[in-house]
Amino acid sequence: MSNIILQAMAQQDTILGAVKFDWRQQTAEEYFSDSDGTKFDLAHAVQVLYHVDDHHVTLQNMWEQLADGGHLFALLLSDKRGMGRLFHEIWKWFPHGDDRLRTSLRSSGDVTRSLESSGISYVIAEDEHDVNLAECYKEDSEAGRLILDFLTQTSDVYAHPEMRSAVLEYCLRHSSSVDGKILFKVGSTAIMARKTAQN
Numbered sequence: 354m355s356n357i358i359l360q361a362m363a364q365q366d367t368i369l370g371a372v373k374f375d376w377r378q379q380t381a382e383e384y385f386s387d388s389d390g391t392k393f394d395l396a397h398a399v400q401v402l403y404h405v406d407d408h409h410v411t412l413q414n415m416w417e418q419l420a421d422g423g424h425l426f427a428l429l430l431s432d433k434r435g436m437g438r439l440f441h442e443i444w445k446w447f448p449h450g451d452d453r454l455r456t457s458l459r460s461s462g463d464v465t466r467s468l469e470s471s472g473i474s475y476v477i478a479e480d481e482h483d484v485n486l487a488e489c490y491k492e493d494s495e496a497g498r499l500i501l502d503f504l505t506q507t508s509d510v511y512a513h514p515e516m517r518s519a520v521l522e523y524c525l526r527h528s529s530s531v532d533g534k535i536l537f538k539v540g541s542t543a544i545m546a547r548k549t550a551q552n
Contacts, residue, residue, distance in 0.1 A: 381405045385414040392420035398427045402464060403457040403506075409467045416473065419548040431479055431540030432460035436504060439523060443505060446519050457506045461542035468546060475546040483536040486524055490535065 437460035
């Protein structure tokens with residue numbers, strides 16, 4: 354969603370009237386390099402840690418910008434099921450370099466390990482839902498192609514028949530079939546950490 358749409362929505366919401374916004378369109382790396390040391394009560398990374406250069410450094414920077422009592426909130430795919438597990442399988446089958454964490458194929462376990470290595474305690478909550486992948490198994494389905502591109506984080510996965518075949522086989526093995534739908538479980542993990550004077 355573009356900043357313009359978000360700004361318009363925020364202006365129309367009367368509950369947000371007292372909230373001051375600082376609208377920026379920049380990468381996390383750009384933001385932290387320009388940081389003026391301002392402390393925040395909330396730092397969140399909702400579905401964004403796939404797209405930073407180094408998720409560990411980004412989490413550390415976010416943590417440093419929290420005021421005492423502030424909260425760090427991250428939301429991303431669970432590595433226990435669905436796409437998060439698929440990311441690990443794709444890496445085993447088709448490594449893109451020597452470090453999975455340098456790609457977008459990251460999941461909740463990568464974040465919790467990063468927090469643990471920094472001595473940061475956290476709590477998690479998990480949620481799951483079904484995604485119908487039936488279109489992915491139809492040869493001429495444009496929707497199926499786009500879903501597979503999204504699932505694999507690969508542009509035009511149809512140009513990579515081995516990957517496409519392996520992913521479709523994996524998804525079928527980990528799905529249930531109901532009323533013509535192929536339902537693939539996708540899990541999300543919400544991770545919350547509170548900064549105290551001790552950490």
